[in-house]
Amino acid sequence: MGRGGGRFGGRGGPERKPTLPLKESLKQLAHLLWPFIRPRLGAIILGTLCLLVGLALGKVVPLISAWLVDNVLTPAVKGGSDAPEIGVVYRQVGVAAAAMLGCALLSALVSGVHNWVVRSASASFVRDLRMAVYRHLQRLSLHFFESRPSGDVVSRVAGDVGGLEEVITFVGDRLFNDALNLLVTTGILFWLEWRLALVALIPVPLLLLMMRWFSTTIRPVYRATRDRYGEVHAKLQDNISGIRVIKAFHADEQEVSAVGGMVNRLFETQVRAIRLSSVAWPLMGFLHGFGHLLVISVGAFLIVRPGSTFTVGALFAFTAFVMQLYHPIGALFHTYNHLLQCLASGERVNEIMNAVPEVADASDAYELPDAVGQVAFDGVNFRYTPEVPVLKGVSFVAQPGEVVALVGRSGAGKTTIINLIARFYDPEAGRITVDGHDLQSITQASLRSQIAVVPQDAFLFNGSVSENIRYARPEASEEEVRAAARAAYAAEFIEALPDGYESLIGERGVKLSGGQRQRLAIARALLADRKILILDEATSMVDSHAEAEIQQALAGLMRGRTSFVIAHRLSTVVHADQILVVDEGTIVERGTHAELIERSGLYNSLCREQIRSA
Numbered sequence: 001m002g003r004g005g006g007r008f009g010g011r012g013g014p015e016r017k018p019t020l021p022l023k024e025s026l027k028q029l030a031h032l033l034w035p036f037i038r039p040r041l042g043a044i045i046l047g048t049l050c051l052l053v054g055l056a057l058g059k060v061v062p063l064i065s066a067w068l069v070d071n072v073l074t075p076a077v078k079g080g081s082d083a084p085e086i087g088v089v090y091r092q093v094g095v096a097a098a099a100m101l102g103c104a105l106l107s108a109l110v111s112g113v114h115n116w117v118v119r120s121a122s123a124s125f126v127r128d129l130r131m132a133v134y135r136h137l138q139r140l141s142l143h144f145f146e147s148r149p150s151g152d153v154v155s156r157v158a159g160d161v162g163g164l165e166e167v168i169t170f171v172g173d174r175l176f177n178d179a180l181n182l183l184v185t186t187g188i189l190f191w192l193e194w195r196l197a198l199v200a201l202i203p204v205p206l207l208l209l210m211m212r213w214f215s216t217t218i219r220p221v222y223r224a225t226r227d228r229y230g231e232v233h234a235k236l237q238d239n240i241s242g243i244r245v246i247k248a249f250h251a252d253e254q255e256v257s258a259v260g261g262m263v264n265r266l267f268e269t270q271v272r273a274i275r276l277s278s279v280a281w282p283l284m285g286f287l288h289g290f291g292h293l294l295v296i297s298v299g300a301f302l303i304v305r306p307g308s309t310f311t312v313g314a315l316f317a318f319t320a321f322v323m324q325l326y327h328p329i330g331a332l333f334h335t336y337n338h339l340l341q342c343l344a345s346g347e348r349v350n351e352i353m354n355a356v357p358e359v360a361d362a363s364d365a366y367e368l369p370d371a372v373g374q375v376a377f378d379g380v381n382f383r384y385t386p387e388v389p390v391l392k393g394v395s396f397v398a399q400p401g402e403v404v405a406l407v408g409r410s411g412a413g414k415t416t417i418i419n420l421i422a423r424f425y426d427p428e429a430g431r432i433t434v435d436g437h438d439l440q441s442i443t444q445a446s447l448r449s450q451i452a453v454v455p456q457d458a459f460l461f462n463g464s465v466s467e468n469i470r471y472a473r474p475e476a477s478e479e480e481v482r483a484a485a486r487a488a489y490a491a492e493f494i495e496a497l498p499d500g501y502e503s504l505i506g507e508r509g510v511k512l513s514g515g516q517r518q519r520l521a522i523a524r525a526l527l528a529d530r531k532i533l534i535l536d537e538a539t540s541m542v543d544s545h546a547e548a549e550i551q552q553a554l555a556g557l558m559r560g561r562t563s564f565v566i567a568h569r570l571s572t573v574v575h576a577d578q579i580l581v582v583d584e585g586t587i588v589e590r591g592t593h594a595e596l597i598e599r600s601g602l603y604n605s606l607c608r609e610q611i612r613s614a
């Protein structure tokens with residue numbers, strides 16, 4: 001595990017992953033996000049209105065200054081007969097200052113409202129999106145999780161979804177506001193002096209060309225960056241889960257260098273993005289400065305030209321507006337850049353949202369009525385991957401209340417058979433029924449609510465002992481929890497824990513041995529109290545003395561339920577009503593212990609092997 005991880009390192013590089021056409025990617029992002037944006041349109045519109053007011057106020061202030069310069073200050077400085085009285089000048093300056101103060105206050109107010117409305121809409125947008133992605137993830141079948149590293153999935157749900165937060169501010173806010181600002185400012189510039197406006201527009205086509213170049217070059221880099229984040233997360237997750245193996249084989253250095261390689265590749269893609277933006281932003285700044293310089297030079301020429309009507313005040317306002325012209329172009333550029341980053345995250349989130357559960361309820365699926373407990377396989381074929389057939393023509397009938405044992409060598413297909421009973425996968429051919437109902441025509445929820453499984457690797461969640469036992473039936477009483485623990489032969493060690501049933505287990509709590517974990521998993525299944533009970537090597541890590549005790553307790557609990565037992569110690573299946581001997585995906589023998597021993601086939605030799613090794 002984990003060792004030699006470098007082999008997988010090259011995956012997801014920018015060279016291998018074809019980028020979607022921009023339009024297609026935008027369409028998919030819109031499709032993904034629209035259901036979450038729609039309920040927030042009110043907030044977006046209010047936020048946009050606030051921005052519009054702020055935008056208008058921004059236009060008023062330079063016009064007030066222009067008026068002050070041309071109509072008040074210039075005549076006062078010039079002197080002469082029509083010069084205003086000093087008192088009038090003071091009053092007019094005071095009026096202008098008061099108007100500007102009013103504008104500043106109003107501006108602050110709308111900016112505050114805007115911030116509150118839009119940011120809270122963004123936050124709730126991300127919350128809902130996160131929930132939706134998580135809900136969809138829970139619906140996906142096991143196959144989805146088996147076919148990709150869990151760290152990459154976590155990175156998509158946590159990182160990429162979070163990265164979409166800014167989308168809300170793009171919609172009403174920035175794109176609309178900046179585009180409108182650009183239009184209005186251009187209009188004002190032409191109104192003030194059309195020739196100078198033309199001069200101011202000279203850098204614009206250059207800016208647009210640059211944006212185009214930037215977007216086509218940087219998009220694949222952004223996607224590669226997100227994918228490499230996913231890779232690093234996946235590797236870390238694998239590393240932390242496998243830390244014991246790493247330590248045991250003294251592979252720390254190897255792991256560090258494997259992770260180092262991945263972190264370096266992430267760094268390299270980041271450097272590519274940094275290099276591109278180091279060219280793009282300064283170039284843009286230069287174009288701004290260049291435009292400004294053109295405007296001032298040509299403007300000065302227009303003012304001093306004989307018979308000119310263009311005033312110093314107008315040039316004053318004009319240069320302020322030129323900044324307001326270039327600023328939204330830069331802002332649009334920034335927004336566009338963010339949008340491209342969001343597209344990369346959006347594509348990754350979409351790959352989850354577009355994943356279809358392989359095992360899905362039929363559109364006319366009905367609820368399985370309270371099960372009696374008959375389980376039948378009829379000519380079932382199954383494969384996990386297209387190349388390798390795993391089950392071939394498996395047929396059997398487990399009558400209600402029977403104990404059916406599955407035995408066979410490791411890798412024979414025993415776990416696969418019980419995976420199909422719980423419908424974790426669908427068979428490729430044949431039929432599986434419970435009480436005569438085809439699994440594919442009933443709902444998964446109603447099927448699974450009749451089944452309790454103790455899987456081969458008894459998984460416990462971080463939490464208390466009692467929470468873990470209660471997992472399938474949270475409303476169970478304290479007494480029921482204790483009874484289940486006693487039946488699973490777990491009560492004794494639980495009571496010896498520092499906080500008894502409330503002791504925390506898992507990463508933040510007490511560490512349990514393999515056998516103890518298995519006993520908790522059995523208690524959990526017993527408490528679930530289901531008609532069909534599946535025990536997959538449920539006592540493989542328990543010592544043989546404890547196993548005998550558990551078997552005795554289980555014998556009572558299996559009464560009235562259909563039970564499937566996979567046991568590695570054949571002594572525990574001697575009393576089964578039916579023993580199915582599985583080999584290479586088919587049932588090669590079936591019968592009771594006595595019948596099978598007679599036959600001197602595979603079962604007989606498995607038994608001999610065990611007696612010999614015991």
Ligand SMILES: Nc1ncnc2c1ncn2[C@@H]1O[C@H](COP(=O)(O)OP(=O)(O)O)[C@@H](O)[C@H]1O
Pocket residue numbers: 146384385390408409410411412413414415416417
């Ligand atoms: N999730 C899986 N994906 C692909 N192959 C699998 C998967 N689980 C099991 N297999 C393969 O299917 C075969 C049967 O496995 P399994 O049913 O777990 O055997 P058993 O429980 O009898 O030891 C094995 O060859 C195993 O490698």
Ligand SMILES: [Mg+2]
Pocket residue numbers: 411414415416456536
């Ligand atoms: Mg197995």
